[in-house]
Amino acid sequence: MENLDFIWKRLNFFQSADTTQRFLKNGYHNLGVNDAELKSYDNCYPFMYYLEQGELFYNQAALSPFSIKPILLFYGLVHLLKACILTTDPFYPSSTSVLAHGVSARKRKKRQYYFYHDEIKIQKYGLCPHFSEQMFHVKHLEGEKFIMGELFSLVAELDDAFLFIKGKSNMIVLQRSNTNLITIPREASDLYHMDDKRLKQYLNDKYKGGQISWQGENDAEQLTFERKEAIKPPFREHIFKQVTCLPARLHSNNTLPDMIIHYLILYNLSMIARYETEWWFELIKTTPNSDYPFIKTFLDITEKKGPFLVYQYLMQGQPL
Structure with missing residues (x-):
């Protein structure tokens, strides 16, 4: 940042x-x-x-x-x-x-x-x-x-405080490459109790930035999308660590x-x-x-x- x-x-x-x-x-x-x-x-x-x-x-x-x-x-x-x-x-x-x-x-x-x-x-x-x-x-x-x-x-930047005080993390850190490709780890599917197809549909429905441009459509091991603009909910930007996060649980306030x-x-x-x-x-x-x-x-x-x-x-x- x-x-x-x-x-x-x-x-x-x-x-x-x-x-x-x-x-x-x-x-x-x-x-x-x-x-x-x-x-x-x-x-x-x-x-x-x-x-x-x-x-x-x-x-x-x-x-x-x-x-x-x-x-x-x-x-x-x-x-x-x-x-x-x-x-x-x-x-x-x-x-x-x-x-x-x-x-x-x-x-x-x-x-x-x-x-x-x-x-x-x-x-x-x-x-x-x-x-x-x-x-x-x-x-x-x-x-x-x-x-x-x-x-x-x-609040993504509060996650360290939650981990120390409450013993739990509220954010899943997503992997980001230099080409602005963001990979969602398998952990997200497990925490959201969804398979990749359902998780992809959920994120497309909830994403406030419009339709996500997904990469590797046939890759069953991971979901990857391209960042084309500022990150919007349900994704969160940690401005100090400069990482993109996703809430670790389904919640009505995620967006x-x-x-x-x-x-x-x-x-x-x-x-x-x-x-x-x-x-x-x-x-x-x-x-x-x-x-x-x-x-x-x-x-x-x-x-x-x-x-x-x-x-x-x-x-x-x-x-x-």
């Missing part, structure tokens, strides 16, 4: 009205937006300001105490997401209903509360359902509930995009840091259970991966 400084430097290429207006206009033309040129002029400065404000939050998070880091990282990601939304929704925000977070946290129990087992719920309106639909075509999230531990398990996962976890952590001060500081000061290492490791990851995901999204179809 390019280091974080490199990502911000690339995102700073957009800090030019001419460049950003042209970038947005091309995108709007491809979407068939009426008055694409006018809307690109209207949105180029908000787009630039969202990116700049997002970077300021991330920079401040890097310098701030752990106790307030989730708040800064969450709002950093929110601003970067708003820039991304403007590439697909030229009329954002079209109403005040899309300005809310779009997620709610359940009332917390004062005793024996574990963040790992905590649950959040997606609301009908707000930023979360809006960017999920606009950016990733993920619809019908209203009323869906997500458990933090299950979301953690889909949830990384950006939604990071948003949901950061939302919950930011709410706790703001409103559950007693529990939050007891966690930080006494570290009574495995919540702390998971949270600490996740915050270290998302500080780097959030901007990377945004950069990757904006550069779709262009040289990365």
Whole structure:
């Protein structure tokens, strides 16, 4: 992975009205937006300001105490997401209903509360359902509930923590050649309880990047596909080890995009840091259970991966 400084430097290429207006206009033309040129002029400065404000939050998070880091990282990601939304929704925000977070946290129990087992719920309106639909075509999230531990398990970079703390791995590391051919090991068929044919069909159905270009159709020993673009669910990219992974078990959330996962976890952590001060500081000061290492490791990851995901999204179809 390019280091974080490199990502911000690339995102700073957009800090030019001419460049950003042209970038947005091309995108709007491809979407068939009426008055694409006018809307690109209207949105180029908000787009630039969202990116700049997002970077300021991330920079401040890097310098701030752990106790307030989730708040800064969450709002950093929110601003970067708003820039991304403007590439697909030229009329954002079209109403005040899309300005809310779009997620709610359940009332917390004062005793024996574990963040790992905590649950959040997606609301009908707000930023979360809006960017999920606009950016990733993920619809019908209203009323869906997500458990933090299950979301953690889909973060590829957290796999070492799971292996050490829980004694299990959540990811299957796929073999990748220099020609961008990715081989799925036999282990995947065993863990998914499928033969190669069924596994291939399952991945074709679930893959968010379109139909997979499979290689070696007659090879019964392995499934190999060609990577033609940025990795998308159900596959996951480990940005530090630079490997492609597949979740080690079938789960309804396997196709949830990384950006939604990071948003949901950061939302919950930011709410706790703001409103559950007693529990939050007891966690930080006494570290009574495995919540702390998971949270600490996740915050270290998302500080780097959030901007990377945004950069990757904006550069779709262009040289990365």
